[in-house]
Amino acid sequence: MLDNAVVMFFIIIAVNIVYVSFSTIRIILTFKGQRYLAAFVSVFEVFVYIIGLSLVLENLDGIQNVLAYALGFALGVVIGSLIEDRLALGYITVNVVSSNPFLKFTETLREEGYGVTSWTSSGLDGDRLSMQILTPRKQELRLYRLISEIDPKAFIVAFEPKHIQGGFW
Numbered sequence: 001m002l003d004n005a006v007v008m009f010f011i012i013i014a015v016n017i018v019y020v021s022f023s024t025i026r027i028i029l030t031f032k033g034q035r036y037l038a039a040f041v042s043v044f045e046v047f048v049y050i051i052g053l054s055l056v057l058e059n060l061d062g063i064q065n066v067l068a069y070a071l072g073f074a075l076g077v078v079i080g081s082l083i084e085d086r087l088a089l090g091y092i093t094v095n096v097v098s099s100n101p102f103l104k105f106t107e108t109l110r111e112e113g114y115g116v117t118s119w120t121s122s123g124l125d126g127d128r129l130s131m132q133i134l135t136p137r138k139q140e141l142r143l144y145r146l147i148s149e150i151d152p153k154a155f156i157v158a159f160e161p162k163h164i165q166g167g168f169w
Helices: 005-031 035-057 062-086 105-111 137-150
Strands: 091-098 113-123 126-136 154-160
Touching: 005 035, 035 062, 091 137, 105 113, 105 126, 105 137, 126 137, 126 154, 137 154
Parallel strands: none
Antiparallel strands: 091 126, 091 154, 113 126
């Protein structure tokens, strides 16, 4: 089976997709402070990497194998990032500024289960309602939709906090 060039091409692609997906997940886990889980994932990552690299090195007579390795690597980056999006590890902080301070913004978000800190602020054209919301990344898109339903013109800035302590959580 490994003597067939077409089969070898697709095996190398598949192995590299798996390898790079593991690599992406390991890096993200490391950034999120999950070092032991990242180390566990790295065992599988290296195992798959050695298999894929050995297949390419044993079959350097065909440029298609090197191309398969490169294509598999690129596809692995895409698939790894899609997996990370689905896992949605960690939290985000969303800062929202509404030009209408009289909307029931804060109350609506709290009724939906979000922890909200709000205050009145001043903008170029008058008073604003400013809010800071901490939410799990899995809730991020739902929060954006809810904000847009309440105030389609709201200004939104989101970022990932490095450290969280106390508060609503």
